[in-house]
Amino acid sequence: MRVIVLGLGIQGRKRRDIAGNDCVGVVDPYQDEADYRHVADVPLNSYDAALVCTPDAAKMELLTYLLTNRKHVLVEKPLLSEHPEELAALARLAQTHGVTCYTAYNHRFEPHFVRMHEALKDGSLGRVYTLRMFYGNGTARLVRNSMWRDQGAGVLPDLGSHLLDTVLFWLGQPDEPFRLYSANRFENKAPDHCAIGLNGAVSIHLEMTLLSWRNHFFADLFAEKGSAHIQSLCKWGPSTFILRDRKLPSGRPDENAATLVQPDPTWALEYRHFLELCERGEGNLANDIWINDVLQRLTRDVLEGRCP
Known part of the structure; x- marks a missing residue:
């Protein structure tokens, strides 16, 4: 190619x-x-x-x-x-x-994102109740000094698009609409901290910020038969995946943890995936259409000040 x-x-x-x-x-x-x-x-x-x-x-x-x-x-x-x-x-x-x-969306190729996807796909966690994700980096000053990045809804489309795509990867497209919970302009002209979510079949809370002075990601998913947790990405390592089996009626769960200390593998994996898609003539624009719809509605809320 x-x-x-x-x-x-x-x-x-x-x-x-x-x-x-x-x-x-x-x-x-x-x-x-x-x-x-x-x-x-x-x-x-x-x-x-x-x-x-x-x-x-x-x-x-x-x-x-x-x-x-x-x-x-x-x-x-x-x-x-x-x-x-x-x-x-x-x-x-x-x-x-x-x-x-x-x-x-290279985070789909994070090893622990793939493990989360597999744990959900095989049904071992049962019905999912809640998912919370946080994505933060410390790039507020770089964004503010950029010729084009500090505008519009700021961090919402930048990091929020990653989180929405991860929701698609793990849970599929929700039936309920996302709402804007908060949008703050602490240092930048455009929002540098946002939180969005929905309360439906699964309660989802997504938080994103440019004001996390140590770059960090986490995901906590709680379900009927246990829970699954991710701490950090490979590029910010170490990255840990924890799978816990629920104890009934209550008690400390059995825990299986795996920690990776390695360079970021996602860019090379995604490029190979792209080449495979080219052979088949396939793409992922259906995902973009949904992500665009969510982010355009939330962006209007941000710009018009419609925030609780």
Whole structure:
């Protein structure tokens, strides 16, 4: 597979390095080391797929160009639009031309995220009651100093999109709507701390912040037959997964814990997954359509101050 990278920021450099010899060119209007300034400058017969790592505002036009020209696409999350029909149009383009349009949510490839998915899939936990997730990093100052990131709903689409995709991965699409619980602008112009959730068949609480001075993630899932817990991601390690069996009528549960200390494996695993999807012409835009719907509604609540 011959790929090009669009956008040579932090993510673009990671994608380029993971693609290795597959990468035949880099497009960036500002970086001197880029091979091209605009994607239209790249000969169409020189590549098969594009890894799109640009600011959000440029994504829709780039994806339309690439899919129209029968190129597979991996695009960094989030893929959002104020006009939902634009995402549906991308899905039709990909289907018409038999190519993949895949939005990258690399946390699905965290080893302990996969273990959580498997524990839920095999039914060993029984009916799920509650899920709480927290995702925090300390990038508030970097975001504030960025030319384009400190705007709109801030941390909500940035980290919230990861958490919503994880809900899809573990539990599927909820029937109930998410609500905005809180949105704070402690240091930035756009929200740097948010909490959202729903109270339905499963009670879900998602918290995200740019003000966690030690980067951290956790998930606590409580269910009929036990509970499952994740502490941290591999990139911030150590990362631990704990599975507990409930004791009846009550008591200290049996516990199975696994801790990983290793480099982040998700970028390479996701790239291989993308190549496999390209062979089948499959993508994940249906997930994006749901995530976009949730985040657009919550963004309106944030911007209009509709928050308890």
